[in-house]
Amino acid sequence: MKGYHNMPEKTAEFIDSDGWCRSGDIASYDEDGRVYYVDRIKDMIQCLGHQVCPSDLERLLQSHEDVADAAVTGVPHVQYGDMPVAFVVLRNSSGCPEDVAEKLKDFVAERTLYYKHIYGGVFIVDRLPRNVNGKVLKEQLKLLYNNKTN
Template identity: 45%
Template sequence: KYIVQGYGMTEISMASHLPDLKNPKIGSAGKTQSLTEMKVIDVETQKELGFREKGEILLRGPTVMLGYLNRPQATAETIDDDGWLHTGDIGFVEEDGALFIVDRLKELIKVKGLQVPPAELEDLLLSHPEIRDAAVIGIPDPNSGEVPKAFVVRANNDLTEQQIQEFVKERVAHYKQLKGGVEFVEEVPKSPAGKILRRFLRDREATKSKSKL
């Protein structure tokens, strides 16, 4: 037995992607359903990307909403002139059409203009045998704009920040390293559905910064 996932949102009325239940690809949200078009674009240039390149997922088709009720500006910001719905989700597509969701656009950490999905670093941290849970946010930095900071729940209290920094440094590009530091916490704030509440962590960081002024 296994768990599979699909992909959809209220604005498209139904699921835009569903997995092949007979031969599911682990980690994928599946392939586009009938009459649904999809493309992945660069967030900065708005140019369409190729296979395995991460960008914002756009959808188009007859199930896409006409717009938000009495909210013309919000509608214009979500659906462009060509009818593409900007989902706000970051992902990539493999050669066989399988879609992989990476993160939310608004959650991206921008380090000197380079985009760092916090979920990528969280997955890496969770692969460490002595880390029980983790969350990553971007914190302000005068030189880089933002830098990643990790909040870690240890499974072993002997685990140090230096060990975590080295673990990450060996596995990611320099701009994805935890230059904002590592803070050990008792738990990661989450919604009832299990979603990391990064805004709580950002608010806490903002409060700490103000207290230092």
């Protein structure tokens, strides 16, 4: 790629002086050289001085039998830096939503290190906001969090 057509500033943001593209994605690779997508850099949560990958917490929540879908984002907090907040769509859960939310928060806490706990809470929603490509709109989740907590 040579750059963006008639957009030198955008090209300079995307391609560094050595020719590497800065896509904003985080990836890892294994001993065989296979590359695996991890997450977007802008979606990473800085909690208690540690990087938290929202997709790790989302996969964990989705492994729970009561969860049909989940999204995790970070919201600013004085003590934590950012604190993880989860939004969950339930399968057919019988029980009080507050009890299920607490159960899911404990589920994550029992399986992760302290800085990956869902300090901001688990919110039960009917559906996750998505764009036309199916990507979760995390900014809308942050607004939803602010509406629910203020």
